[in-house]
Amino acid sequence: MKKAINRPEDVVVEALRGMEAAHPDRLRVSYEPKFITRADAPVRGKVALVSGGGSGHEPLHGGFVGPGMLDAACPGEVFTSPTPDQVEAATRAVDGGQGALHIIKNYTGDVLNFETAADLCRAEGLEVEAVLVNDDVAVEDSLFTAGRRGVGTTVLLEKIAGAAAERGQDLATVASLARRVNEEGRSFGMAFTSCTVPSAGKPTFDLGPDEIELGIGIHGEPGRERTTNRPARELVEQMAETVLGDLPFAKGDRVIAMLNGMGGTPLLELYLLYGEFARLAADRGLLVERNLVGDYITSLEMQGFSLTLLRVDDAMVELWDDPVLTPGLRWGG
Amino acid sequence: MAVTTGNIVSWIAALASTYGEQQSYLTELDAAIGDADHGSNMARGFAAARDDLQGDPPETPAAALKRVAMVLMKTVGGASGPLYGTFFLKAATTCPQANELNGDQLLEALAAGTEGVQQRGKAEVGDKTMVDALVPAVEALRESRTAGEEPAAMLAAAATAAEAGRDSTYPLVARKGRASYLGERSRDHLDPGATSTALLLAAARDHLAA
Structure with missing residues (x-):
């Protein structure tokens, strides 16, 4: 294996350090637990968009944090979903009083970790809705599988739902728009x-x-x-x-x-x-x-x-x- | 012979070593039908759980199990984090006051953990998941207890049943988790989750009633 890394176990945290160094005016990075937020978060009166997933898909999701798109992204280890404590802490950090939308790619690990995180958020009184992206037509028989995977449509959904949230639309409206993007x-x-x-x-x-x-x-x-x-x-x-x-x-x-x-x-x-x-x-x-x-x-x-x-x-x-x-x-x- | 808090700490320490040693093997199994991270995730999670317990020894079995659950949920990731985390968390809820677990309490704890895994993951026996090893293990615990056995013999029976359950996944087509995307191509592979669960029960046999 030839890769531009130091130690395999440090890849994610060292890449986060690089993102923070490259975009100090736009992004804030938390390391314990790991998440990225836009620099001006929380934005009062705006629905917060929180996504995340395994690392290794960059620019998704961290590269899409900023005005007009995501409020926070939670990177897991490479190809491994983030953990509930990350998602809960990120959601709390960016909540602007209008609730949060979790954008989840339909992979078993992501779904289980985000569901557990949403339970934790709601226990603290945060309003959370979730949208599941499952756009991969390569999965033919979704009845006998974990369902269609979430792939490319995630990018388009984060942009369009992000714009709606930035315009001040409420959680129910942003969530229903996001679901429609996934369906189309x-x-x-x-x-x-x-x-x-x-x-x-x-x-x-x-x-x-x-x-x-x-x-x-x-x-x-x-x-x-x-x-x-x-x-x-x-x-x-x-x-x-x-x-x-x-x-x-x-x-x-x-x-x-x-x-x-x-x-x-x-x-x-x-x-x-x-x-x-x-x-x-x-x-x-x-x-x-x-x-x-x-x-x-x-x-x-x-x-x-x-x-x-x-x-x-x-x-x-x-x-x-x-x-x-x-x-x-x-x-x- | 009852299961003590110290037994649980030894069990988790043994699992940290086992998953560390079996990391490549589990990852290889996962690469065949999943995404090649199960070995490193389990090794990382159980090493963290061992360090947490050894750094500040818990006072009761429930406290130990709950601490393991929280550490696994934070450090494992993937589907295994919430699933193994739920297993230990639900097990902990059955014995809040106990200072040690007798055969009935051990059975109750592991049965509750298994139900928790099934509820969170919505998998049944035959879906080619960790449930294929867990459910037969709990059935073996129950039969063994009904026959009047103590924890050592119960866990020996459970470990054997879990290994048979693991082996039963080989010819199956996966219906849950990432392997399910492969359809027929998931046949003729051991399920990595059932394999790590069989290791969990083997370590329980060796350390939980020692």
């Missing part, structure tokens, strides 16, 4: 290579030189199907068809599209892939209102990408365009 979003991911968790020291799975894994999550877990590599155009077609057929998206639908890198894919290739997607979208009569191309929800150094489509209306596009000022996403204002 779908994602699918693939990998060319595995990734290496620092504490494990070797790749999570092995792929042959010409093999790819379709339908991956974001933790280096194997996906839906192992197959042979193929040209980018065919990959995008296959993945986009799976996403489009699931909601289903129809001709004339307006969408926000995210072509996301898994951490080890060059931007050159991500743009090439987005070009393929844009052509396909035009063919199908989809109106791509806004897009993101780059690394937003990653899996350490994995080579691969994911496609997320969110069906939007005017209100969602307006919220999307609202100012945002975070390390990972920044415009307007």
Whole structure:
């Protein structure tokens, strides 16, 4: 294993120190327990948005803390959910008197830890609502599994719900908007290579030189199907068809599209892939209102990408365009 | 022979060593059908629990179990943190005043812990989770107690049943937790959670009634 680290057990805390050093004007970092808040938290009279999850998906979630997006993020160990004490302390730190929305990616560990944290918060008199993101169409039979995983739509949801909270909308309104974003979003991911968790020291799975894994999550877990590599155009077609057929998206639908890198894919290739997607979208009569191309929800150094489509209306596009000022996403204002 | 507070402290210390030694093995099992963090999470959590108990020895079994629960919830992460934390927390609630646990109390504590795990994780036997090792272990404790056995023999029976439960997960398709995403591909692997639970019961056999 070759990684830019000191000791595997110190990776998360040392990365937090770096975030604090890089963004002293924007972020505050707590180390015991670990969480990141926006520098001006708590914002009185505003619904607080709290998310979190395993580390290794940066910029998600810590990189999306700031005005117009999250109030707090709780990083767990690499690919391991944060613990209830972190989430409870973060929620208390950013509560502005209007309650908090917990944004949870649907992974068993995250759900169990956030549920336990919400119990702790409510026992202290804090108002907490939760939204579960479960947008991964690669999970076919969700009846006999832990359900669909939460992946790319999380990024779009944190932006849109964050804008609504920043406008002063109340907890019930922000929570119901967040749930609607989840219902309208779908994602699918693939990998060319595995990734290496620092504490494990070797790749999570092995792929042959010409093999790819379709339908991956974001933790280096194997996906839906192992197959042979193929040209980018065919990959995008296959993945986009799976996403489009699931909601289903129809001709004339307006969408926000995210072509996301898994951490080890060059931007050159991500743009090439987005070009393929844009052509396909035009063919199908989809109106791509806004897009993101780059690394937003990653899996350490994995080579691969994911496609997320969110069906939007005017209100969602307006919220999307609202100012945002975070390390990972920044415009307007 | 009853289970003392000191037995519980030794049990947790033994688990810290066991999970430390088995860290790579558990992580390997988890890499096959999960996300490759179970070994390091369990090793970190139980080392912290051991240090906590040894740093300030608890006075009763309930106090010891509750302290272990809180440390595990804070340090393990993943699904295992709240699940193992709930196991010890629920076990602690059954014996608030006891200075030591007789066979009935031991059974009651471990049965309550197991019910807590099932409620939090919503898993049944056959879902390929830690429940596949825990439930048979509690059944063995109960049968053994009904037959008039004391904690040492009860725990020996429970450890054997947990190991059989662990082995029963090998051919199963996972229906809960991250392994469930693999569907058929989760077959022919031991479940990492059932494996760490079997280790928990083996250490209980060796240390809880010593």
